[in-house]
Amino acid sequence: MVIRLTDVTILAKVGCQETIAGILEAHATGFVFIASDFSICFSFDSVKKSFFRLGDKRMPPLLHFHLYDPIMVGTEMTKDIHFHLVHCPLGQDRCDHDSDKIEKGNLISDEGLNKDLKNFVDKVRERWNFQMNPPCLFEELEKEYEFYGVLPSKASAGFALTSFSLIVLEESRFIVVPLRDIDIVNLALVRLGEIDMTVICQDFEVDHVHEISSIPLTSLARIKRRLNNGWVKYYVNAEKSDWKSVVKGIVDFPAKFMENGGWDHYNLEDAHTFAYYKETGVDPLRAALEEG
Numbered sequence: 075m076v077i078r079l080t081d082v083t084i085l086a087k088v089g090c091q092e093t094i095a096g097i098l099e100a101h102a103t104g105f106v107f108i109a110s111d112f113s114i115c116f117s118f119d120s121v122k123k124s125f126f127r128l129g130d131k132r133m134p135p136l137l138h139f140h141l142y143d144p145i146m147v148g149t150e151m152t153k154d155i156h157f158h159l160v161h162c163p164l165g166q167d168r169c170d171h172d173s174d175k176i177e178k179g180n181l182i183s184d185e186g187l188n189k190d191l192k193n194f195v196d197k198v199r200e201r202w203n204f205q206m207n208p209p210c211l212f213e214e215l216e217k218e219y220e221f222y223g224v225l226p227s228k229a230s231a232g233f234a235l236t237s238f239s240l241i242v243l244e245e246s247r248f249i250v251v252p253l254r255d256i257d258i259v260n261l262a263l264v265r266l267g268e269i270d271m272t273v274i275c276q277d278f279e280v281d282h283v284h285e286i287s288s289i290p291l292t293s294l295a296r297i298k299r300r301l302n303n304g305w306v307k308y309y310v311n312a313e314k315s316d317w318k319s320v321v322k323g324i325v326d327f328p329a330k331f332m333e334n335g336g337w338d339h340y341n342l343e344d345a346h347t348f349a350y351y352k353e354t355g356v357d358p359l360r361a362a363l364e365e366g
Contacts, residue, residue, distance in 0.1 A: 076101055077201070079137075079194040081187060083158045084114075084147070098137070098157060100198045105139075107157075116145055116155070118202060123239060123250055126195050127215035128188040133232075135159040135184070135191045137212075138243055140250040154248035159187040213238060219300055221293035223271065223286035233286065235300040240273060240284075249284060251275065253304035258337055260317070261298070261310045267291050272317045278325050280318050309342035 077100040083093040084107055096109030104117035122142045129135035137157040144151040195212045202211060213236045220234045231242045240251040255275050262270040269289045275282040289297075294310075301308045320340070324331045331339075 077197045081159050085156050124212045126212050129184045135187050219296055221289055223289040226285055253306050256306050259308040262314055263312045264314045269294055278321050280321055283318050283321055311342050311344050
């Protein structure tokens, strides 16, 4: 039996705002997206990670697939296939409406879309359970663990930490980093009220150094909690480093890195952290106890 999801739009070309509306179908072995003059298909086996997020005033419901290998979507090869569910015309402001009546109507519409998305996810999960080697089931993006930051491109984006991944789904350059692939995360308190987050992966590829700046300090406790739960090693300090140069140095001289004590050599935990907490009125001991 084919499982269908309607009112679906897909980004037709990675890096632009053009979208195409159609229907997403789950068949016996994979997915097919069908529009009037456009279609793509990909198998269950090609899915490395998949996510869904129920809609709210900030964004419509979304469904995201992160593949092992890139496929052609529109005019570009990509590993990330991103769908939105929308009733309202694309580009319409979902928060600033002309009347309460229109706003109420859209809220009712969003509730229906959320229900449709959840039903689709549940039915596909049931089908995946009968696969010999089922892919990773849909992870739900929890709003509690979402935060905003700025990418090196200077673009502001929304991020989320799930139990297994760090992701950004609001930027043309989608990022999906499994927590198990992360070597360390550095959380730098370099400006009043903000932190910079640097993610270094275990392969020590310079291109896999992910830098997110200007994250509100209020997100720090939730980020630390998620990293703790995912067994990800992280440091908190008050220094800003050229992390890509640091990683390049490790790759060039790996034996020296190990002989010097690995990351401990860089003294990434320092006393300035506590001074910063005092400036912002946060008691680090109390915060640590509250985080459990």
